[in-house]
Amino acid sequence: MKDVLEAHLRVTLHRGLEVAYEDPKAFKGAVAKLFGEYSARLLELIILQRLKEQFGWSEEPSSLEEAVERIRAIYGG
Numbered sequence: 001m002k003d004v005l006e007a008h009l010r011v012t013l014h015r016g017l018e019v020a021y022e023d024p025k026a027f028k029g030a031v032a033k034l035f036g037e038y039s040a041r042l043l044e045l046i047i048l049q050r051l052k053e054q055f056g057w058s059e060e061p062s063s064l065e066e067a068v069e070r071i072r073a074i075y076g077g
Contacts, residue, residue: 008034020047021071024064 020027032040051067052060061067
């Protein structure tokens with residue numbers, strides 16, 4: 001699935017998985033076009049859960065955009 005998503009992002013947005021951090025809204029839109037809205041939201045929730053675990057956040061962010069804001073606050077940029 002990761003390879004399919006990466007290929008789709010490269011064809012549609014001319015960038016790879018890094019677009020999830022660079023432009024989370026565009027990433028979510030591209031995922032929705034590939035897998036559908038429901039599956040895109042499910043993938044987003046899985047990503048959010050993993051980020052919560054990885055960073056030890058007490059509360060899970062509600063969106064990928066919020067998660068990226070939190071990460072940028074930690075690392076800058």
